[in-house]
Each structure stands twice: as C-alpha cells, then as structure tokens.
Amino acid sequence: QVQLVESGGGLVQAGGSLRLSCAASGRTFSTYIMGWFRQAPGKEREFVAAISGRGGVTLYADSVKGRFTISRDNAKNTVYLQMNSLKPEDTAVYYCAAAFGATTQLMSNMRGINYWGQGTQVTVSS
Numbered sequence: 001q002v003q004l005v006e007s008g009g010g011l012v013q014a015g016g017s018l019r020l021s022c023a024a025s026g027r028t029f030s031t032y033i034m035g036w037f038r039q040a041p042g043k044e045r046e047f048v049a050a051i052s053g054r055g056g057v058t059l060y061a062d063s064v065k066g067r068f069t070i071s072r073d074n075a076k077n078t079v080y081l082q083m084n085s086l087k088p089e090d091t092a093v094y095y096c097a098a099a100f101g102a103t104t105q106l107m108s109n110m111r112g113i114n115y116w117g118q119g120t121q122v123t124v125s126s
Helices: 104-108
Strands: 004-007 010-013 018-024 032-039 046-051 058-060 068-073 078-083 092-100 120-125
Touching: 004 092, 018 032, 018 092, 018 120, 032 068, 032 078, 032 104, 046 068, 046 078, 046 104, 058 068, 058 104, 092 104
Parallel strands: 010 120
Antiparallel strands: 004 018, 018 078, 032 046, 032 092, 046 058, 068 078, 092 120
8 A cells, every 4th residue: 555645735926836745655666657647626637747667757748848847756755746837727736646567658648546645736826
C-alpha cells in the first residue's frame, strides 16, 4: 500500500509561481511512475505531467508545457510540480498519482494508476 500526500497549494496571482509536493510512503517509490492531474469545478480530471521511475522521462500536457516542470527525489520519496507563469485557467484541485508497471504515456491516458492522493487546491486570481 502506498499513501500519497500532496502539499504546496494555495492562492496566487496570475503570472506567479507555486511548487507542489507529493510525499509517498513505502520503500519502492523509485519503481512507480509518478504524475500530476487536476480537476477544475464542473470539469473532468485531466492529465498534467508524469515522470518515470528514475526521472529520465517526462511527459506534459500541451496546456502546461513550458510552464510546469515535474521532478522527483527518490531519496525523499517525493515528486514535485513546479508551476510558473500561472494562469486563472490553471485553477483546480491538483492530484498526485502513482502507477506501478506502467509508462508515462499510459498514465497520461489515466491508465494503470494504482494510487491517488487526496488533492491540493490551487487558485490563480486574475
């Protein structure tokens, strides 16, 4: 069993930055594909970014490419999402996800996900 706990959300003005963190329990963190998703009010959950077990492969949604950066520290069992140049349309609850035996591409299609975090709210004001 893996538990995921997100932190770092909050209120920020458009153009600002936030860094989300997701701390994972367990000893096999480096074997999981990790990713971030978001869900805005009245909308479906959507893929944001994913990273391979050792961090060598990353994948981003077109809407965040060039603004967001996903990274991980396997020694700390933590995955990060650095969000720059935030826009009001980035407002959503952001969820961390873990997938074992999957790929970043599968995760981007919301397939093979074994665990979800509880989410952290990000609000971008205009």
